[in-house]
Amino acid sequence: MNVSQDQKIWSLNTIIWLIFLILISIIISIPLIYFNSIRLDEAQSIWQVSHSVSEILDIVGRDVHVPLYHIILHFWQAIFNNTIISARYLSLFISIISIPFVYLLASKLYNTKIGLMTTVIFILSPFISWYANEARMYSLLLLLAVLNSIFFIDILKEDKRISWIGFIITAILGIYTHYFYWLFLLSNALFYITNYKQFSRNLFQKFIIVAIILILAIAPWIYYVINLGSAANTKPILNAPSSVDLFNIFSQYIFGFQPDIINSIILSSWPVIVIIIFTTLQRKLNYSVFNTFVIFQMLIPVGLAFILSYLRPIFLSRYLIVSSLFLYIYIIYIITTYFKRQMKILYIGIILVIGLSLSFQIYNPNTPVKENFEDVSMYLTTKATARDIIVLSAPFIIYPFEYYYQGVTKVETFPIWDRSKISSIPQFNSNTISTQVDKIKEGHQYMYVILSYDQGYGKEFKTYLDNNFEKVAEREFSPDLTLYQYKLKL
Amino acid sequence: MNNYISMNDNPRKIFLQNTQASKILLIGVALISLIYFIFITFFIAPSNYWLYGILIVGEIFHLWQIITYIITVWDTQSNNIYDENFSPEVDIFITVAGEPIEIIKETAIAAKNMVYPKFNIYLLNDGFVAKKDNWREVKKLAKDLGINCITRKIPHGAKAGNINNALQQTKSEFFVVFDADHVPAREFLQKTMGYFIDSKVGFVQTPQYYKNHNQNLVTEGAWRQQELFFGAICKGKNKTNSVFMCGTNMVLRREAIMAVEGMCETNIAEDFLTSLFVHSKGWKSVYIQEVLAEGLAPEDFMSYYKQQFRWARGSLEIIFKYNPLFNRGLSFSQKLQYLSSASYYLSGGIFLLNMILPLIFLFTGNVPLINSSMIIALVFIPYIYLVMYILQRSSNFTYSFKGLAFSMSSFMIHIQALIAVLTGQKNGFSITSKTQVSGNFIHLNWPHILYILISLIGITYYLSNIGVTASLFANGTWIVLNIMIMIPFLQASLPLKQKNILIENEKSFEAVPAVVSKLTIDQ
Known part of the structure; x- marks a missing residue:
């Protein structure tokens, strides 16, 4: 040239x-x-x-x-x-x-x-x-x-x-x-x-x-x-x-x-x-x-x-x-x-x-790549109380969630991941579902579960929750981002 | 750095240059074609066995065409023996059967102007037996120009009979055949005769170039088809000693033709069959990679239609009556080449079968294969892309959609020819008109129009009964493709507009006087 x-x-x-x-x-x-x-x-x-x-x-x-x-x-x-x-x-x-x-x-x-x-x-x-x-x-x-x-x-x-x-x-x-x-x-x-x-x-x-x-x-x-x-x-x-x-x-x-x-x-x-x-x-x-x-x-x-x-x-x-x-x-x-x-x-x-x-x-709000973490976080900021628990699965969605979330409710992941101690997310083990859920729900009134980015165990996790708790609400915020609310037995 | 063509290149040369595709590419195309065929045939479960059968028959034919094409263009370099000092006496036959006198005159003048030690020009005047009005004018023309005229009085064997009749009245060891509208270059004989130094060479063929290819849609479409044939295909056939005579612009050794008892009069594509007989007697052929004569393409759709029918009928007769596979005199390569050229005219039937598959879906919901659409696409797209690319590459990027569209849209001509061969219908030899017959020939394309109508009805029927589905889009797209292929053909059958376009550096041979240029350009 x-x-x-x-x-x-x-x-x-x-x-x-x-x-x-x-x-x-x-x-x-x-x-x-x-x-x-x-x-x-x-x-x-x-x-x-x-x-x-x-x-x-x-x-x-x-x-x-x-x-x-x-x-x-x-x-x-x-x-x-x-x-x-x-x-x-x-x-x-x-x-x-x-x-x-x-x-x-x-x-x-x-x-x-x-x-x-x-x-x-x-x-x-x-x-x-x-x-x-x-x-x-x-x-x-x-x-x-x-x-x-x-x-x-x-x-x-x-x-x-x-x-x-x-x-x-x-x-x-x-x-x-x-x-x-x-x-x-x-x-x-x-x-x-x-x-x-x-x-x-x-x-x-x-x-x-x-x-x-x-x-x-x-x-x-x-x-x-x-x-x-x-x-x-x-x-x-x-x-x-x-x-x-x-x-x-x-x-x-x-x-x-x-x-x-x-x-x-x-x-x-x-x-x-x-x-x-x-x-x-x-x-x-x-x-x-x-x-x-x-x-x-x-x-x-x-x-x-x-x-x-x-x-x-x-x-x-x-x-x-x-x-x-x-x-x-x-x-x-x-x-x-x-x-x-x-x-x-x-x-x-x-x-x-x-x-x-x-x-x-x-x-179009249903564009597949849209992930409406902002709305779900805002919703939970106003809706969830300190007596409730928010559970995020897969665990890595905690990054976008916590970017917006300003509420008082405790946030947990499933599988449970303590980011302050380990950088790797623990592997899912179906034998430990009940143990982990028991640990998560301990002392709470409602469990708000956000499911997104299914890593192969989302369905099993949700089935467990459906079978053991009363689902009181469900809302899809964007494709592949759904919030479920469960009433826990205190 | 970039040695590909530009449109500033001479259109007489571009289709003959740079036709050698990479052998790795050719092998790649052959492999992917095989993979596609095996995949479709054995790895996708049939849905409807009848439709599956139709599909597979089509795929077998396509595979045959691709593989034989790859074999043909495998090596397009020539290595024929040539001696420029070899210059025996030659007879020039200009075959005439009622063409306009101006056209004959220009060819005869150009022939007279050829530079060569000794040659004799003959107008083979078949106007009398063909009941043409101007046969006396032809005689007068010969007299005026000081050349010979042989006027037949007893008809037999059409053009082949005309040549055979002339052979009985002439004596040179070699003779040249020009159609009345094919104007030779001054150096035609200088550049062709030297190949006969090899005493086994029976005939020498040169390209058939249509100087009026830019005149209208018909001439353009006809030339687009010819470019591939006279480019890579004939060059490849030359390498395997299997190029065949194309009826004009050719030099023949009398001994070779007499060895097969003259030009074959039993087939309307006499040149094709005579070549087969000559080759089977062990004679060699040569294809010269240079345009040494310029002719006229059929200028209207009716003439094109008749020309294609004649070629299709003659070629298909080779398969059914003179099958080269059973001819012991031919080498394996020659058998393959004759069979592949002749079988090209079976493609019409195959195209029709493929076309009706999406229509059957619209009315019945039946498809050939259990739906694995995207997997098929994964194999089909690279396959079709590479096949198209190799056509482009081996034609020096001159092969165009228009050429493809004319070839595929001629399906009804091919089918009619096949029926004529199978039922033994008599078809007379009709000469391709050298002047445009004006008019609307859309009626000849009734199958195409019918297809479009049935498609529209089918889509409406499907929408009203089933609604919008993904399968409708898939099949609808195939229908759109089929119709797109038909459009240039349909356009050409409508009353024609002259394009009046002359490629900048496209100049006719020096021998062509202004009157012919006017005739072919300004119409």
């Missing part, structure tokens, strides 16, 4: 468009930042970064993550304050920085038209919007992948030192942001290996050196984590994914998080993909090898995560957020190969579908 091309990419018209898109992005984010309850993952982030840096390393090291985001959030929260709103602003800030780079990436891969069209989809995407406003590391993961891709393309096109430096720095930051960044890098490597003939010959050795640098860079952390040992049961258990989960990921990339009934209709319409494949049979105008790069980044991390999940379940769409961007780029590329009128119709159609999905996701 030479200077004149860069100037073409950054025309005044484009900059005005990008500023407009950034404003739209901020407007979209307001309801997500302010009106959504804290979620489990966010609560864990807030709790983790409230510690010192060394403690953060210890906590994150025992967790399934790498520490860069947590350290950044720690200092961010120190400057602002340790609330969920300020934490979400960090994600939004990173996401907004990503917008011009998304445009730059798609423009470098194809052209500025595709760049701008992709950026519109990017800011409207319900999936991206969700994580652009969540107090987690996913917007950072995406930004670092976008930057790294830009440097990678520059290397393949021109092999400049500055590109290598940028590539190495973003790669190191990326691998300290999320373990799944390695899948992204692996896809880069596979793309290069399968297309090396198309590029300069001396790149291979340099890529090998970069790979060694990255391994050396992550080695201290790996050594640290191995020495720590990991905490057990502090995260929801994942199941091995099915073919439905695989398609669900791509459905989420486009339609966001929708209720089951809508989702089943979307998934049943999978032959639409066949229609798309058939209609991509176009005489390719200036077919680029970077098409393969986009396809690789769209499919390979998802495919690898799917396969690896049979060894250890790790298949979560948010871990694979980078692939969503490449899906958008590819969709836009495809529709720009059609005739102008068809292209306009399809593009408007896609914007409408994505926009409607976004609105539905934001304003």
